[in-house]
Amino acid sequence: MTNPKQAQMYFKLFACCVTVKGAVRSTICDVQRGEIKLIPNSLYTILTEHQHQTYSEIQEAYDYDETLDEYFDFLVENELGFWTDTPEFFPPLDMTWQTYSNINNAIIDIDAASSHDFKAIFAQLEELGCDHIQLRYYTDVSKDTLENHLESTKRSRFKSIELVVKHGSLLDIPAAEALVVSNARIHKLVLHGAPESGIRPVMKPGTDFSLGQMILLSYEITSADHCGVIDPFYFSIDTKTMTESHQFNTCLNKKIGIDAQGEIKNCPSLTESFGNIAQVSLHQAMLQKDFKKLWEVNKNQVEICKDCEFRHICTDCRAFIQNPENEYSKPSKCNYDPYTASWANS
């Protein structure tokens, strides 16, 4: 890099490649292409503290260290950044997150004893501006019953429906797949207690147009206690999570849950109820003091997580935490230690 032109240039990461510093290493979260790159903290320092310096100024600051060229070559080769003589034209990504909804997503739990009035629930959710709904069935349910429950969503504002259903005599894999094919809003169906595990894309019959996916799990999901697992598989590397995570909780913000008994909660896995759907409307429930208390608990505030390089792509969980007395404690189902950069038993 002795090119005199280069010497006077500035290095810029593409705005969609956001650096996040951890205790012992950092990440570049590529929210456009949905990838993360692990980088040493020394490179994080170059990209942040030295971002307003030219190549030759940085070289001078680092006493002409050859590692610098290796770093920059790595970033350019991987299309993470570029050299420019007009850095002022390239602002960073604005981290503002906004929504039009009172409630953006809802989880409804169902077991053999549930008696939810789905039509009424869906009508209330639409009123709140809800876009995404997830229905989790812990006991056997047939395709006909599922269709019946979803009947009133056919002409609705819901943009996506996710189903978690039990594999069994009432619902086999072909029936589950037929359900995804017949309802364009269903983009994901998790079939638990299935004969095998795996991910299957669901295509529009006779085409290569993807309608959604089926996730087969060989184990059974029997209650809301199964939720809250933190794993790279669930990392969400996109602009929405990145921006929302700077201010809000990436799981609980704008969420409402109805558990299998009809108790209205921020999430079905949490203990605090704000009334039963049989007596209280969703709107009344969410107006209660404390309903939104976890919405702004973000990863920059959570203990240990605030030192984690994955904190802005993480899904978090406030229901299962290491110290239930402290709402800022780390999720108990996370095996990552940012201080040693290692995952325990995984």
Next chain:
Amino acid sequence: MIVIATRKIDSSTNDIIDWIDGKGGTVVRVDEDNTLQRLHIVSGKGANNSFIQVNQQKIYFKDIVAFWHRKGQSFFADHPAYSLQLDTNHVDISEELAQEWAIVKEYLFFLLSQKRNLGNYFKSSLNKLIVQHQAQAIGLTIPQAFVLTAKEDALNLDLEVITKALSEVAIISFDDATYCSYTTEVTQDFIQTLPENFFPALMQEKIVKKYELRVFYLDGKCYSMAIFSQLDQQTAVDFRVYNMTKPNRTVPYQLPQDLEEKIDKLMHELQLNTGSLDFMVTQDNEFYFLEVNPVGQFGMVSLPCNYYLEKKIADYLLNNQPENHA
């Protein structure tokens, strides 16, 4: 009430309706294939009773506070109730009826243009050559361009050129395949294959770009995005030949202030309060203006740059609602 004239499938329309709804506004959406069922237009005394009826709903002009002609032929297209009378084999009569209808249609859009407006129905397609001419007069740099018909002239060009449609991108299907008239380089070899005289074609100076820009203009403000299309061979000449597995880098961009001022001036001259403008930026940081699309897609700018343009458009339609003129 905000009226949006659009197409059945347009996700930006859906997004903006969500934002308007979230702010408590009322939207009437009319898709281009919706039939105009009834017209009741009163001029002078009793103008408050003017309405049109679409989807069994009477829309009174006095209730409309804003109108957005988003896309499509809109609901005054060529298949409303009047087409019943057009069902004639007599050419003179159908021509006469078409002219009568054109006057009514123009008047309807004139009435709507008295409301708070986004976009301009009368300017929904522009002449690229005239716009380039106007842009240059304002002080924007434009690529040199030729409209030629003779092979001899094409061979005599002493610069590298590209060609593209003067109107919209053509999508042509035949032999079970679909062809799009994307921007293409014109090589000497290709010119050699042409007949002595050919259909008028645009030949435009090929700009070697560092990156290109898409600028969404809304009510005096520019929201710009740089597209690093030259990093990828597939998108180097026309970024719309998308690479789905490794999409072009698209990042927020801050235009120099004097360029924003020129854009504002051009849009005023074109009588447009919204539109998408395309630029190319060269190695020497020269900005070449290419064109304005009055009904461009902005979702592709809004999302990667996190601009929330859908919200800004909803705010524009909702806020500062003028007094009713109807």
